[in-house]
Amino acid sequence: MTRIAKLALEDGTVYTGEGFGAEGEIYGEVVFNTSMTGYQEILTDPSYRGQIVTMTYPEIGNYGINSIDVEHETPSLAGFIVREESRIFSNYRAEGALSAYLEQHGIVALAGIDTRSLVRRIREMGAMRGILSTSDLDDASLVEKAKNSPGLVGRDLVREVMPSEARQWDSRLDEWTATEIARGANPTANGSANIVCMDFGMKWNIPRHFASRGNQVTVVPGDTRADDILKLNPDGVFLSNGPGDPEPLDYAHKTIAELIGKTPLFGICLGHQLLSLACGAKTFKLKFGHRGANQPVLDLQTGKVEITTQNHGFAVEESSLPDCLEITHRNLNDDTIAGVRHREAKAFGVQHHPEASSGPHDSHYLFDRFQSVVAKG
Template sequence: MSLTAKLALEDGTVFTGKGFGAEGEITGEVVFNTSMTGYQEILTDPSYRGQIVAMTYPEIGNYGVNSIDIEHEKPSLSGFIVRERSRIYSNYRAEGALHGYLKEHGVVAISGIDTRALVRRIREHGAMRGILSTADLDDASLVEKAKQSPGLIGRDIVREVMPKESRHWDTHLDEWTAYEIKRGKPDDEDPTAAHIVCMDFGMKWNIPRHFVSRGNRVTVVPGDTDAKAILDLEPDGVFLSNGPGDPEPLDYAQKTISELIGKRPVFGICLGHQLLSLACGAKTFKLKFGHRGANQPVLDLETGKVEITTQNHGFAVEESSLPDCLEITHRNLNDDTIAGVRHRDANAFGVQHHPEASSGPHDSHYLFDRFQSRVAEG
């Protein structure tokens, strides 16, 4: 017998479907992702903390799950929505079914709803607070709970996903990506290998894998580490990671970044790009429904080339607030928002999209090489 589940939005819309994964009740901001593959990477991306993610691709789970494609030790998102859950999976790398994986990690999920109608509503009215439940099935009760749930604006969600301690990172890219990288793993005893310190605000693991596979020594530190502690590690470059939620409340990170700019080469991705911009004096704003998917077009203003990119963010840098010290390097071609900036005087730049591409296209891998060159130049 199928388990009944309901998804309710704060505007009063209610969807009824079949529950899978874990049983229970969760709240979060309801968003959508347009990727056709990569559901396991999406599930384990810490940037989805506090969100209920709907997949626009109609069938999810057909290639199962494995222990290689994860981007963190466990899922961070609040809940999961699909049109149809595949009841069988087939892939030589698969180690289990999606349903069992979600149940093991306590993720409540729903299938069998009209995801096209849900996504259209979000696109028309914006991302909304919602609730997903297999316990309470009363529509009025669920809608009221959705209205009372906390939103993302003004909350520091990063502290819920950042690591507690620093760590040395030595894992490299898997065989599917590493063929593009010729340098191989570094010798940790080689003092000439560049040392990259990654500020982890909820970092996807494929990012430090890229750094290691390019021959660097990599140290990962919590996102609230101060500038002195980072400089004491004698880094050759500092990386600012992705992460969840609103960047503006993270005043501690903005302070640290402002003290690092000009002292070491700095590279930021997604939340890291937003924090770099805030540290330089810019402001951010919440997008109507965000950019989430592995098919987002971005224009590199320097080369004139269009890249198909992976993105996952609900906030962006406000162009009218951009200080004179920053110039725009990339634009999102869907809505013309800022997708990349660089500092005019210091060795620092950031992009809104995810060049580590896990999962997604490899068009933006060159950004790691660009940072590598800046690190080599000092």
């Protein structure tokens, strides 16, 4: 039996399709991701907290769901939209269907709409607030709810996804690690360094990278104070990805500013933005963000172009960049800053996701670069 569901945008646009996954009504910022694969990693990426994600690839779910390719305990996004939900899945690693997984975790999803039309609208108008519902099917009511729902600017979404206490990363020999070892990443080759990860909503493939290089990985909540981090005797501190607007996170700005010059720092995505803010820069909201596994980035040091995975709706404002920071990478689609480095301290960050998962491996070298900095002390 077909279940009707509707998506209403704050500009008055309404899309009617078929609901799958959980029943209910949710609100969020409607965005799109251009990846062809990796829907399970997208579902479980905490950086999507507060967002309704539209996949541009037309058929989603064809290889099912498994318990390995997750980036967090549970999905964090608000809702999920696809052109067509594949009701038949086929993969030797599959353990279940996409629809059953979404239902299990309470994620409301929508299929059967013209996602090309929706994506074009977002590209023209910018990311918009929306309501996705299987219960209220009245267009006027849904549009009004969308207009009155909260946006992302000024909200601290990190507190909704970061851990409540410090913990050690379990460096279990999972499938990913086994693959890295086969490629030559010997877990004991470089000795053991202590990497402290400030978790603002960290993807699990990041600590896997650190562990595969022989490091002890200590994960602490994103609001941990600088003196408490230094008591852990870190050889380096990682600043993780995470959701939403970086500017309201005053506690993170303060901690990072106090750590600069005292220990090597490496930031990814939100962590890169927070490092820049801690140095005195500003951030701004992009019109519709960068989300996908096919984003070209130029490494200004080598002149090489990397194809990268990205997921962010904010970026560092170049005109506000302080003298202590220099640009190391640029996004080739819109020329925005994709990486910075501190001119005096051992600190750098990138806007893209070198851990991939899913996505290309062009930027894996950044983990090796940080490892080299950590080893030198």
